[in-house]
Amino acid sequence: MGDLVSGLSWIPANSLKGWDTGRLENIRRLIVQTTGESYRIERLRELPLDGDFGRWVLSDGNMDFGILWAMRLSDNCARVLAFSVAENLQGNGIGAEGWRHFALAAKGCGIRSVQLEVRQDNVPAITMYHRRGLRPRGCISGFYRGYDGWLMLGPLLVDVASQ
Numbered sequence: 402m403g404d405l406v407s408g409l410s411w412i413p414a415n416s417l418k419g420w421d422t423g424r425l426e427n428i429r430r431l432i433v434q435t436t437g438e439s440y441r442i443e444r445l446r447e448l449p450l451d452g453d454f455g456r457w458v459l460s461d462g463n464m465d466f467g468i469l470w471a472m473r474l475s476d477n478c479a480r481v482l483a484f485s486v487a488e489n490l491q492g493n494g495i496g497a498e499g500w501r502h503f504a505l506a507a508k509g510c511g512i513r514s515v516q517l518e519v520r521q522d523n524v525p526a527i528t529m530y531h532r533r534g535l536r537p538r539g540c541i542s543g544f545y546r547g548y549d550g551w552l553m554l555g556p557l558l559v560d561v562a563s564q
């Protein structure tokens with residue numbers, strides 16, 4: 402990973418219900434900066450994240466620089482609700498590492514497939530998911546502020562699939 406990202410690691414976080422407002426506000430800003438999507442702090446606090454595989458944060462031990470949050474949809478299917486790496490850290494393999502942590506933990510909890518929603522103009526994220534076996538399965542028109550989205554779905558893979 403390079404000097405820029407030394408000292409950062411993906412770690413499982415405790416329940417968001419126990420987070421203070423400052424920590425949630427930092428994540429709220431991270432989501433706005435990386436996706437343009439604006440959520441209220443109270444809405445973030447209430448997300449039904451899975452405590453065993455769905456509460457990853459990218460941390461330097463002090464502050465959060467990324468999140469990968471997911472919920473369980475059924476016995477064997479998970480849904481990724483939020484995935485962001487701070488803009489100045491993107492493109493260094495950190496997201497791939499986050500996905501790896503999530504996928505390994507989810508597999509250990511019986512998850513076999515995964516789904517998520519992504520804006521159709523978000524080429525980096527779509528490329529990343531496609532390389533991990535997810536495929537667009539439905540168009541969500543007006544997904545966010547008039548932008549269309551894809552529902553992407555596929556097997557849960559830890560690493561890049563053979564193409």
Ligand SMILES: CC(C)(COP(=O)(O)OP(=O)(O)OC[C@H]1O[C@@H](n2cnc3c(N)ncnc32)[C@H](O)[C@@H]1OP(=O)(O)O)[C@@H](O)C(=O)NCCC(=O)NCCS
Nearest residue numbers: 435484485486491492493494495496497519525526528529
């Ligand atoms: C999506 C995101 C979490 C990935 O994190 P990252 O640290 O930048 O990703 P990495 O450097 O590990 O790259 C992972 C993969 O993404 C894809 N990717 C990254 N940047 C890319 C680009 N500019 N163009 C095309 N693909 C790209 C590649 O497939 C890449 O390589 P890999 O498949 O061999 O692992 C991050 O870019 C981000 O926060 N984006 C903004 C928020 C967002 O769009 N979230 C997803 C919403 S569903």
